[in-house]
Amino acid sequence: MNSPDDAVICSAKGCRADAVWVLAWNNPKLHTPDRRKTWLACEEHREHLSNFLDLRGFLKDVVTLAEWEARSSS
Numbered sequence: 001m002n003s004p005d006d007a008v009i010c011s012a013k014g015c016r017a018d019a020v021w022v023l024a025w026n027n028p029k030l031h032t033p034d035r036r037k038t039w040l041a042c043e044e045h046r047e048h049l050s051n052f053l054d055l056r057g058f059l060k061d062v063v064t065l066a067e068w069e070a071r072s073s074s
Contacts, residue, residue: 008065010042012049017042022068024061025053036060038068 008019019040026035041049046062053059063071 008040010045011039012041012045015042015045017044019065021046022061022063022065023049023053023059024063024068025058026060027056027058040065 009015010017010019011023020043021041023039023041023046024036025039026033026037031037039049039053050059050062
């Protein structure tokens with residue numbers, strides 16, 4: 001069983017909700033093309049955080065947390 005310290009929470013400022021989404025992004029001025037940074041999002045903040053990254057040309061992928069974890073474990 002996960003402890004409270006293992007909780008995966010939304011990256012939106014002040015939000016303490018459980019994350020459901022992973023927003024993979026890359027700033028081409030700072031990162032190599034294959035590098036992926038991640039933000040986590042709850043249902044409420046997924047669209048807002050995605051739009052923020054997309055407007056800057058940083059957003060690369062949006063997947064569920066479960067899908068991201070499955071990718072990472074393979």
